[in-house]
Amino acid sequence: MAWTWFHRLASPPHVYALAGRWTPWLGWPATLLILGGLYGGLVLAPPDYQQGDDFRIIYVHAPSAWMSLMVYVTMASAAAVALIWRMKVAHAVAASCAPIGASFTVAALVTGSLWGRKMWGTYWEWDPRLTSELILLFLYIGYMALRSAIDDLQRADRASALLAIVGVVNVPIIHYSVIWWNSLHQAPTVMQLAKPAMPAAMLVPLLMMLAGFTLLFGALLLLRLRAEVLRRERSASWVREALAA
Amino acid sequence: MSAFFYMGGYAAFVWPSYALTLAIIVLNIVWARRALARARAEARRRLLAQAGAP
Numbered sequence: 001m002a003w004t005w006f007h008r009l010a011s012p013p014h015v016y017a018l019a020g021r022w023t024p025w026l027g028w029p030a031t032l033l034i035l036g037g038l039y040g041g042l043v044l045a046p047p048d049y050q051q052g053d054d055f056r057i058i059y060v061h062a063p064s065a066w067m068s069l070m071v072y073v074t075m076a077s078a079a080a081v082a083l084i085w086r087m088k089v090a091h092a093v094a095a096s097c098a099p100i101g102a103s104f105t106v107a108a109l110v111t112g113s114l115w116g117r118k119m120w121g122t123y124w125e126w127d128p129r130l131t132s133e134l135i136l137l138f139l140y141i142g143y144m145a146l147r148s149a150i151d152d153l154q155r156a157d158r159a160s161a162l163l164a165i166v167g168v169v170n171v172p173i174i175h176y177s178v179i180w181w182n183s184l185h186q187a188p189t190v191m192q193l194a195k196p197a198m199p200a201a202m203l204v205p206l207l208m209m210l211a212g213f214t215l216l217f218g219a220l221l222l223l224r225l226r227a228e229v230l231r232r233e234r235s236a237s238w239v240r241e242a243l244a245a
Numbered sequence: 246m247s248a249f250f251y252m253g254g255y256a257a258f259v260w261p262s263y264a265l266t267l268a269i270i271v272l273n274i275v276w277a278r279r280a281l282a283r284a285r286a287e288a289r290r291r292l293l294a295q296a297g298a299p
Contacts, residue, residue, distance in 0.1 A: 042249075053252040054253070056259050057259055057262045060263055060267075061262065099273075107266045111265065115258065115262070118255065220274070220277045223277035223280070224277050224280055227281040227283070227285075228284075230284040230285060230288045231284050233288070239288050243285060243288060
């Protein structure tokens, strides 16, 4: 009884319809939160006493970096579910994550580089945090390259799922790199157990951006998931009904 | 207003960061919608091909 929702998530027509219904409910709040966060971060937040207005890069850098990690964890979890329970829909979720994650990893790396130019005096350094985030980008690219290199969809699903799962070891390395090693990168500002090291006028726009990016990921994932589910259903009659709707 | 765009002298770093991130958001929306439109068109073509076959 309690597991019916889980079994229904394995059913492509159910997932296709559910994803279509949920997309606007994630997409519009995401838009509002990001617009609000942009206004708060660029206009309302006061300049930092040390970094001046340069610190405002945090409002695009931190959410992009958060996105790069969250998407990877989602991708690896979906891949694990797909392998363990042989769930096709979960493979479709994992495959949908990769391009989203890769693009936001690029955003995190480039915005971080622009921020580092003035604060650290360099665009790039082979620092633990920066290097492990670059490896994350290569994992995403490797995942997508592996998928497109294998013609048989089932084999592509299985091989890429293994790669995604093995690569997840990089996620804690990225997160703890600033603590384990002597990194140029600052320690976490928001994600710490003690109270955040920021006044509310700076913190609230950041939290809005983080929430907005998270919901945006949800909306993007659902759009891509529907495409993936359709691609996998060769001759199902529900496709006819879904396309008519 | 010009002070806003000047960003305390950090305009050359702040604005490209925002422009790139927003561009990636917009591109992601365009790409995802296009992927769905393409998958729907392909599925429609498959259905037509099946209907045409005996």
